[in-house]
Amino acid sequence: MIIYTNKGNPFGLKLLICSNFAKKEVTVKHVALNDNEIKDMKHLPILQLDSGVQLFSTDAAAKYLLQHEDDIVLRDEWLEWSTTRLAPALAHNMVVGHRADPNAKKILDALVETLDEALSKSTYLTGDKITAADVAVWSLLAPEGTLKGAQKIDNLLRWYRAITATPEVKSALEILPLKELHFTSLKESNNYGGLHHVVLIPQVGDFESHLITTDSPANIADTVSADETQLAKDSFVYVKPSEKDEPRVILPKAGEKNVLITSALPYVNNIPHLGNIIGCVLSGDIFARYSRQCGFNTLYICGTDEYGTATETKALAENLTPRQICDKYFEIHNSIYRWFGIGFDYFGRTTTSEQTEIVQQMFKDLFEAGYIETKSVDQLLCQKCDRFLADRFVEGTCPNAECGYEDARGDQCDACGKLINAIELLRPRCKICNSSPIIRASDQFFLDLPKIEPTLKKWFDETENGWTNNARVITKAWFREGLKPRCITRDLKWGIPVPFEGFENKVFYVWFDAPIGYISITNKYCKEWKQWWQPDPNANTKIDLYQFMAKDNVPFHSVMFPATLLGVNKGHTMVSHIYATEYLNYEEGKFSKSRGVGVFGNDAYDTGIPADVWRFYLASARPEGQDSSFSWGDLAARNNSELLKNFGNFVNRALVFLEKYFDSTIPSLNLIEEDYVLLALVNREYKNYINSMEKSRFRDGIRHLLSISRYGNQYMQQEEPWVLVKGSDEQKDRAGTIIGLSCNLAAILAGLIFPFMPSTARILYGQLNVKSVSISAEKSQLTVLLPTGHKIGKPVPLFTKIEITKIEELKKKYAGVQQPETPKTPIQKNKFFTSLQEAERAVNDQGAKVRRLKSSGVDKSIWQPEVNILLELKKQLTALQSPKTSVSTTPVSESTPNLSESSTSNKEVEIQQLQDEITKQGEKVRTLKCNAEKTVWLPEVEILKVLKQKLADLTGILPVGQKGKKKK
Numbered sequence: 001m002i003i004y005t006n007k008g009n010p011f012g013l014k015l016l017i018c019s020n021f022a023k024k025e026v027t028v029k030h031v032a033l034n035d036n037e038i039k040d041m042k043h044l045p046i047l048q049l050d051s052g053v054q055l056f057s058t059d060a061a062a063k064y065l066l067q068h069e070d071d072i073v074l075r076d077e078w079l080e081w082s083t084t085r086l087a088p089a090l091a092h093n094m095v096v097g098h099r100a101d102p103n104a105k106k107i108l109d110a111l112v113e114t115l116d117e118a119l120s121k122s123t124y125l126t127g128d129k130i131t132a133a134d135v136a137v138w139s140l141l142a143p144e145g146t147l148k149g150a151q152k153i154d155n156l157l158r159w160y161r162a163i164t165a166t167p168e169v170k171s172a173l174e175i176l177p178l179k180e181l182h183f184t185s186l187k188e189s190n191n192y193g194g195l196h197h198v199v200l201i202p203q204v205g206d207f208e209s210h211l212i213t214t215d216s217p218a219n220i221a222d223t224v225s226a227d228e229t230q231l232a233k234d235s236f237v238y239v240k241p242s243e244k245d246e247p248r249v250i251l252p253k254a255g256e257k258n259v260l261i262t263s264a265l266p267y268v269n270n271i272p273h274l275g276n277i278i279g280c281v282l283s284g285d286i287f288a289r290y291s292r293q294c295g296f297n298t299l300y301i302c303g304t305d306e307y308g309t310a311t312e313t314k315a316l317a318e319n320l321t322p323r324q325i326c327d328k329y330f331e332i333h334n335s336i337y338r339w340f341g342i343g344f345d346y347f348g349r350t351t352t353s354e355q356t357e358i359v360q361q362m363f364k365d366l367f368e369a370g371y372i373e374t375k376s377v378d379q380l381l382c383q384k385c386d387r388f389l390a391d392r393f394v395e396g397t398c399p400n401a402e403c404g405y406e407d408a409r410g411d412q413c414d415a416c417g418k419l420i421n422a423i424e425l426l427r428p429r430c431k432i433c434n435s436s437p438i439i440r441a442s443d444q445f446f447l448d449l450p451k452i453e454p455t456l457k458k459w460f461d462e463t464e465n466g467w468t469n470n471a472r473v474i475t476k477a478w479f480r481e482g483l484k485p486r487c488i489t490r491d492l493k494w495g496i497p498v499p500f501e502g503f504e505n506k507v508f509y510v511w512f513d514a515p516i517g518y519i520s521i522t523n524k525y526c527k528e529w530k531q532w533w534q535p536d537p538n539a540n541t542k543i544d545l546y547q548f549m550a551k552d553n554v555p556f557h558s559v560m561f562p563a564t565l566l567g568v569n570k571g572h573t574m575v576s577h578i579y580a581t582e583y584l585n586y587e588e589g590k591f592s593k594s595r596g597v598g599v600f601g602n603d604a605y606d607t608g609i610p611a612d613v614w615r616f617y618l619a620s621a622r623p624e625g626q627d628s629s630f631s632w633g634d635l636a637a638r639n640n641s642e643l644l645k646n647f648g649n650f651v652n653r654a655l656v657f658l659e660k661y662f663d664s665t666i667p668s669l670n671l672i673e674e675d676y677v678l679l680a681l682v683n684r685e686y687k688n689y690i691n692s693m694e695k696s697r698f699r700d701g702i703r704h705l706l707s708i709s710r711y712g713n714q715y716m717q718q719e720e721p722w723v724l725v726k727g728s729d730e731q732k733d734r735a736g737t738i739i740g741l742s743c744n745l746a747a748i749l750a751g752l753i754f755p756f757m758p759s760t761a762r763i764l765y766g767q768l769n770v771k772s773v774s775i776s777a778e779k780s781q782l783t784v785l786l787p788t789g790h791k792i793g794k795p796v797p798l799f800t801k802i803e804i805t806k807i808e809e810l811k812k813k814y815a816g817v818q819q820p821e822t823p824k825t826p827i828q829k830n831k832f833f834t835s836l837q838e839a840e841r842a843v844n845d846q847g848a849k850v851r852r853l854k855s856s857g858v859d860k861s862i863w864q865p866e867v868n869i870l871l872e873l874k875k876q877l878t879a880l881q882s883p884k885t886s887v888s889t890t891p892v893s894e895s896t897p898n899l900s901e902s903s904t905s906n907k908e909v910e911i912q913q914l915q916d917e918i919t920k921q922g923e924k925v926r927t928l929k930c931n932a933e934k935t936v937w938l939p940e941v942e943i944l945k946v947l948k949q950k951l952a953d954l955t956g957i958l959p960v961g962q963k964g965k966k967k968k
């Protein structure tokens, strides 16, 4: 192999280092652009393979050289990042120096920060091994040059030095030494030093465009082999599409590929945000649509996860029963998913009799098989609320010494991701009343994971290859730590009852029952559900189970659920592919309903942006190798450039041209060599699209399909059929072939975009006058889809531009309101009343709520906190009824702000904050009084008094117990 490169070219260095790591012999030839040695050379470097094929894209060459790397999704994302983001940003600074766009420095800072942060989490960019990604990024950087003066790059420097010290890099540097140039102007304009070894093609002024066009397809045609062209030629024939009847109920078929797809069951207690949507239901849908397009026998199952304390919490907050919450939010979820075009074969729920029956039976099977044990468990009991605190009802400081996050949840820490046992929390607090719970013992059932571990580990070793890298890594970490027995029951009311004497008041933990929901929801879908979940071993119906979720769900699907099924030992279908994403963030932050930050399912509809554009964008930004961020700017850019200018433009141009010059009818196709080269290139992308989609790498899938429309646009541009059509008969024929071929490309594009944009694809099918376009996963070669004589429908543009003004508006709308931090307690119980009537109404409402809850038969642990609130309200009412303290006697003048209005005034905020502080301080005093000397608690009482007095000053209401004192 030969690397052709010009001096100091970091991309040449990248290729040489990759070759060294791949242990491939290469010769490096120093050349200049348009050197005689390589004719018409427009790009450097080039990797020339032994076959003579030349690779112009250094990313493609790096992937070719290092084909057997582990986490290729993450590696490819970093490769893309280094070429399309880091390199142009550095180049801009290096070349234009003091004339650099003032924003460029900020961009560079952000990129370097991203890098340093990623390297704070792992030794190298994709894990503990050096990959092509590290080489690509390393080649662009120089701590004493590009990075000089950059802040907080300790991790980056550690990583940089480690790579520099490898023999592969050292030997490469002997051949291609870093040539450091001195850009004095740069030193003056920013902090990034002036020395750098990037000396890319200095003869050509436009540095940036060179970096971007290293992947230019202009020369890529030269890489097409004769075999590829021949295959394209042989395949490009018309095959009449077969028509399949849609069965009423989809059941596995003997001898066919049977694909069972599940999406994680979203919690019913909330409106799903864009992260939830791409993390599970949309990803499952894209895959299901792709699978059906390929002609596989596909069933897609999902539903709402309805049990658990989160539902109880929501019920309390909304003054409804858990059942009412489930019914209300089930409808909301259902309608959001319908709007997003999610085509479940069945969307069910977990609060069904089928679910109860299957869960209880599985528990009995596990018990009989000896996989269940009983243990006494220390739990947090809130004495004030008189209830055991389920995970979601407790918060505290994360017990992970390296983390120490103060608002860790009872089951998991949002900051470090560690799964937590609620009693491990430091300084726990009840989320309902904010008081400190005590520890009390209770008997619970445990799934004996250590006993199942050997069987589970064997199954994992045989299966993990088909999983995403994060799913494998997370699961391996569990095995490495050693599996421990896992508690599967809880002291709650809202859940599936434990069918065991002495345990009647307990329910199953929501994570024990949720994955079983996939089975019971299929049971709701059809009576033959066992054919999917417990197939007859003699029936020759192999089921491939694909499960979609984000990273937090992995252990429950890779350890807990498989362990349950293996323990039950009744031949259940086991997952073959766990396809887990990372997290989608909102403009670099977290989605937060309470702060109004982020776009939630219902908001997407309100924006007026079509559902298909949302789908396309979310798939393009899908967090596949690492967390990603939703960005309004990115959404508009992808719509305006990729959909409108690239895809839409090509398709519309081809169809309009056919309508205008060929009476909407495909003319005879007489393809010449260059058309077959185009087809060969399209087939490469087609094949890559299929490979990507099979592995649920949707970002790559989109990239490959967009490459096809890009080729199409270039083809039209080069061939200029609009000129030919006005020429000789021969030229007119040629124009016919070009347009006929382009329309065929439009047809395959309709099929390839269908999983991402089903409504748009259907509109395009209409314009093409075809029922649908299937994907040939096995052959992945384009056939004639629109034969000579086929008449198309009316072409109409598919996309509209999203204006920047609209984006600015939306950005502002969903950026969150500048409010004080939301109170820690989700249930607002201390309300300030400005009139007697208001307080009376609150007492009446609360009384009604308590009566309703009590008569509904829910557990005391649910209604007791409401009684406490009622007592609190009554106290406030009593205070207001005292003539000396009542503000209702003071007429509300125009200048007096009416604090009962729903808008939050500063004063009201202050009052609320004080009330919260008083509650907390009161709890502190009560706890101290029980446990400590008077000398300890007395000062705290004084603080409490001061706080109460402050409140009195603000409201005019004297603190309870001080009625005699004069109001200020």
Ligand SMILES: Nc1ncnc2c1ncn2[C@@H]1O[C@H](COP(=O)(O)OC(=O)[C@@H](N)CCS)[C@@H](O)[C@H]1O
Pocket: 264, 265, 266, 267, 268, 274, 275, 276, 277, 278, 279, 280, 305, 514, 515, 548, 549, 550, 551, 552, 553, 581, 582, 583, 584, 585
């Ligand atoms: N920010 C996020 N990005 C991507 N995916 C995310 C994000 N946050 C959560 N998720 C995934 O969404 C689904 C649904 O989550 P939810 O909390 O509603 O439900 C559950 O996790 C369980 N009910 C699942 C039981 S099977 C999930 O896959 C998250 O991982």
